[in-house]
Amino acid sequence: MSEKSHSWATPAPAGLVALAMACFTFFALLTGKITPASSGLMGIWLLGGFAVQVIVGIVELKEGNILSGNIFTFFSAFFMLVTGLEFIFKYFASVNGWKIDAHVDGWGWLPLAAAVTLWAPAYLKSPKCLFGVVISLTPALWIISLMDMGVWPHEMAPVAGWLAFSGGTFGVYTSAAVILNTSFGRSVLPMGAPFIKPQPASGPALGSKSA
Numbered sequence: 327m328s329e330k331s332h333s334w335a336t337p338a339p340a341g342l343v344a345l346a347m348a349c350f351t352f353f354a355l356l357t358g359k360i361t362p363a364s365s366g367l368m369g370i371w372l373l374g375g376f377a378v379q380v381i382v383g384i385v386e387l388k389e390g391n392i393l394s395g396n397i398f399t400f401f402s403a404f405f406m407l408v409t410g411l412e413f414i415f416k417y418f419a420s421v422n423g424w425k426i427d428a429h430v431d432g433w434g435w436l437p438l439a440a441a442v443t444l445w446a447p448a449y450l451k452s453p454k455c456l457f458g459v460v461i462s463l464t465p466a467l468w469i470i471s472l473m474d475m476g477v478w479p480h481e482m483a484p485v486a487g488w489l490a491f492s493g494g495t496f497g498v499y500t501s502a503a504v505i506l507n508t509s510f511g512r513s514v515l516p517m518g519a520p521f522i523k524p525q526p527a528s529g530p531a532l533g534s535k536s537a
Contacts, residue, residue, distance in 0.1 A: 334385055339501035341382035341398050342459070344375040346501070348405060349463070349494030356487030366417035372410030376402050393448050404438055432475030439467035454518025455500045462493035 351368050354360045360368075383399030412431070419426050442464050449457045466489035472478040473486070503515035 334389060336389070336504070337378075337382045337385050338394060338398075339504045341379050341394075342497040342501040342504075344378040344382075344406070345401065345459070346494035346497040348372055348375050348409075349490040349497065352466075353487045353491040353494065356483040356490065358484075362420065363417075365413040365420075369410040369413030369417070372406050372413065376406035376410060378402075379406055393445065397442075397445065400438070400441070404434070408434070428474065429476055432471050432473070432477070435467060435471035435474060439464070439471045442467055450521040451524045452520055453500070453503075454520070455496055455503060456517070457521070458496035459493050459500065462489050462496060466490045466493065 348371075351360075351371055355362075355364075355368065379398050379402030383395055383397075383402055385395075386398055387395030389395075416426070416428070418424070442460065446460050446464055449460045466486045469478065469482050469486035469489070473480055473482055499515070500517065503517045506514040507517070
């Protein structure tokens with residue numbers, strides 16, 4: 327990564343907007359502002375989010391950003407693509423009276439929640455508004471997983487919904503801050519200094535050349 331290391335602008339703001347879209351639609355569903363009858367349309371919106379986030383993940387990995395590259399990649403696959411297709415499938419299942427056992431969703435969400443939880447400390451080196459996205463979504467993922475597994479009652483759904491709304495709000499703010507601060511070359515929207523200040527790199531960036 328020599329003179330071409332900055333040939334691509336970061337697509338992370340687009341990925342955060344896509345994440346916010348998913349968070350807001352989940353908020354609407356989990357808090358009862360929309361009914362399950364809208365699940366087919368919600369699935370289509372999530373497929374749009376997949377198209378954005380998979381591009382973000384690939385570009386971030388290309389630029390050597392191990393954390394954001396990996397998290398956008400698996401979010402695009404499971405949070406967007408799989409969930410979007412599931413919502414469309416469940417819509418047709420409800421219309422046609424198909425019998426399905428959706429408890430598998432909880433087991434699928436479980437490692438995603440665990441991964442985000444275990445990776446969250448790495449975001450202590452990121453701006454506080456980005457850390458806010460992660461700290462909001464982490465408990466929401468656990469609630470959704472445990473509800474889908476049948477471990478927790480569905481009365482917990484509004485809690486997960488409001489946490490998703492919080493994460494989406496932080497995501498929109500962070501995306502706007504990156505765009506405006508970069509465009510104007512100064513701090514237009516404060517992002518908050520990281521809890522842990524990143525150390526200056528003395529060698530290749532982590533994730534740029536691993537093997």
